[in-house]
Amino acid sequence: MDTDYDAIVIGGGSAGLSFARHAAGHGRKIALIERDKLGGTCVNRGCVPKKMLWTVADSLHRGTGLTRAGLLGPTPQVDMPRLCAARAAKLEDIRQSYRDKLHEAGVTLIEETAELTAPGEVTIQGQRLRAPRIVLATGGHPIKPDMPGAELACDSDEVLNWTELPRAMAIIGGGYIGCEMAAIHAAMGVRVTLVTDTERVLTEFSEKAALVGQANMQAQGIRIVTSCTPEAVRRGDDGLELVLDADSVLSVDKVVAATGRAPNLEALGDLKARVALTEKGVIRIDERFETSLPGLHAVGDCADRLPLTPVASSDGETLALQLFGDYRSPVDLRHVATSAYVLPPVAEVGQPSKEDIFEENTLSPLSAALRSDAAQDYWGLGGSEAAVTSVSLVAEGAHEAIGWAAQMLLHRPDRATIRRALGVHPSTSEEAMG
Numbered sequence: 037m038d039t040d041y042d043a044i045v046i047g048g049g050s051a052g053l054s055f056a057r058h059a060a061g062h063g064r065k066i067a068l069i070e071r072d073k074l075g076g077t078c079v080n081r082g083c084v085p086k087k088m089l090w091t092v093a094d095s096l097h098r099g100t101g102l103t104r105a106g107l108l109g110p111t112p113q114v115d116m117p118r119l120c121a122a123r124a125a126k127l128e129d130i131r132q133s134y135r136d137k138l139h140e141a142g143v144t145l146i147e148e149t150a151e152l153t154a155p156g157e158v159t160i161q162g163q164r165l166r167a168p169r170i171v172l173a174t175g176g177h178p179i180k181p182d183m184p185g186a187e188l189a190c191d192s193d194e195v196l197n198w199t200e201l202p203r204a205m206a207i208i209g210g211g212y213i214g215c216e217m218a219a220i221h222a223a224m225g226v227r228v229t230l231v232t233d234t235e236r237v238l239t240e241f242s243e244k245a246a247l248v249g250q251a252n253m254q255a256q257g258i259r260i261v262t263s264c265t266p267e268a269v270r271r272g273d274d275g276l277e278l279v280l281d282a283d284s285v286l287s288v289d290k291v292v293a294a295t296g297r298a299p300n301l302e303a304l305g306d307l308k309a310r311v312a313l314t315e316k317g318v319i320r321i322d323e324r325f326e327t328s329l330p331g332l333h334a335v336g337d338c339a340d341r342l343p344l345t346p347v348a349s350s351d352g353e354t355l356a357l358q359l360f361g362d363y364r365s366p367v368d369l370r371h372v373a374t375s376a377y378v379l380p381p382v383a384e385v386g387q388p389s390k391e392d393i394f395e396e397n398t399l400s401p402l403s404a405a406l407r408s409d410a411a412q413d414y415w416g417l418g419g420s421e422a423a424v425t426s427v428s429l430v431a432e433g434a435h436e437a438i439g440w441a442a443q444m445l446l447h448r449p450d451r452a453t454i455r456r457a458l459g460v461h462p463s464t465s466e467e468a469m470g
């Protein structure tokens with residue numbers, strides 16, 4: 037194996053793969069080191085397996101709620117082993133396509149655990165590799181709360197590998213992962229209670245959008261307990277107990293900790309002390325993704341950006357361009373569309389605060405007249421009449437529409453300009469366009 041490269045990237049997830057392919061595309065000699073499955077979190081234990089489960093949940097949810105429309109009969113059951121097999125085959129296809137693309141690009145793939153042993157030097161299995169640029173793309177892992185019995189709780193990695201469904205589950209944490217797991221499993225027939233320490237769920241979204249999302253989760257049958265930090269998990273007579281306080285205990289089959297993620301920093305080895313972290317504990321970077329150790333860059337979830345796959349991929353490409361092509365600045369996070377896969381999705385672009393929203397509406401879509409759970413839709417525009425800077429949407433298909441809203445915002449439209457295009461009738465985005 038060669039030992040000298042133009043750049044070595046540690047981590048074969050969305051960020052590392054993107055950097056390696058684009059840097060090699062500029063004629064550079066690149067090594068990518070991955071200790072686990074190629075594709076990282078998104079492909080193996082994140083977006084992709086989650087979205088495949090959500091697809092099933094969405095179909096069940098749309099069908100089973102339509103009792104008022106006369107859609108009757110037994111609820112379809114999910115054959116988990118069959119679903120898991122179909123999903124596993126797709127994940128393997130994706131991993132193989134990444135392997136092929138790295139090969140075509142001429143990237144050296146090394147399947148080992150890497151450690152930074154000196155500036156410009158990475159060690160794998162006692163062998164030293166050198167490059168003037170080292171890129172950390174090591175991603176993150178789920179963290180559990182510091183409480184007695186936390187080890188009895190599953191994290192999202194485990195939930196996405198369940199081959200049978202529990203009858204009842206308690207989820208700790210009301211962020212993206214907690215809410216998505218709640219909506220998906222409730223639709224698949226699991227009795228779900230979600231407990232979070234915040235006043236509402238989805239605090240990364242603007243208030244009204246998140247509250248409509250929360251009401252829809254409740255309409256779906258999910259019990260939501262806010263402003264509560266559970267005290268312990270313990271074994272019960274028949275399953276597990278989540279102790280909320282002295283007076284309330286939830287008896288369930290499974291407890292899931294969806295209480296946040298932390299970056300993977302083991303690759304820094306003894307050099308960790310020389311790499312500055314932010315208050316959130318992720319790696320501090322400048323606009324060239326360079327850390328406080330010259331020549332060491334960081335992209336993706338381990339760095340101080342938004343922990344979303346499109347950001348990780350875009351930043352990997354941007355860094356490759358900055359180092360080996362024409363300089364471009366990192367994508368502005370205000371132009372990143374995002375969606376929580378609840379039912380229906382809560383989607384947003386522009387990262388608005390509650391005060392930013394100047395026009396909004398909560399409405400009942402036509403489907404609500406037919407559904408037993410009467411989910412509500414919502415749209416909100418942020419910024420001002422003169423310059424619209426954010427769009428929020430809660431509606432079926434919101435995760436598809438919000439990407440186009442992000443494109444629209446790039447052109448800095450005023451409110452009157454948005455009214456000059458017409459949406460599809462009947463739809464919720466039509467209402468937002470005015």
Ligand SMILES: Cc1cc2nc3c(=O)[nH]c(=O)nc-3n(C[C@H](O)[C@H](O)[C@H](O)COP(=O)(O)OP(=O)(O)OC[C@H]3O[C@@H](n4cnc5c(N)ncnc54)[C@H](O)[C@@H]3O)c2cc1C
Pocket residue numbers: 046047048049050051052069070071072073074075076077078079081082083084086148149150151173174175176192213300302303335336337338342343344345346348
């Ligand atoms: C349940 C879940 C659902 C999600 N859903 C979405 C979604 O719908 N949309 C979205 O945009 N984002 C979603 N995300 C977030 C998204 O998955 C991450 O932002 C993205 O995967 C980060 O990519 P990354 O390359 O930074 O890190 P990762 O994909 O985590 O890759 C890091 C890689 O580095 C490797 N590594 C670490 N240390 C070493 C070492 N020392 N040596 C060698 N290799 C090492 C790891 O094995 C890993 O493969 C979700 C996340 C989770 C957990």
Ligand SMILES: NC(=O)c1ccc[n+]([C@@H]2O[C@H](COP(=O)([O-])OP(=O)(O)OC[C@H]3O[C@@H](n4cnc5c(N)ncnc54)[C@H](O)[C@@H]3O)[C@@H](O)[C@H]2O)c1
Pocket residue numbers: 181182208209210211212213214216231232233234239264265266294295296297342343344374375376377
């Ligand atoms: N659809 C998507 O794009 C998607 C999906 C999943 C994850 N992600 C990414 O992954 C990141 C991590 O997601 P996450 O949901 O794990 O983390 P998070 O930090 O977004 O949410 C964790 C939640 O748990 C709560 N919490 C923490 N400790 C608690 C305790 N002891 N008791 C009760 N509540 C507690 C926090 O207040 C917070 O609301 C997200 O920020 C997002 O960027 C994105």
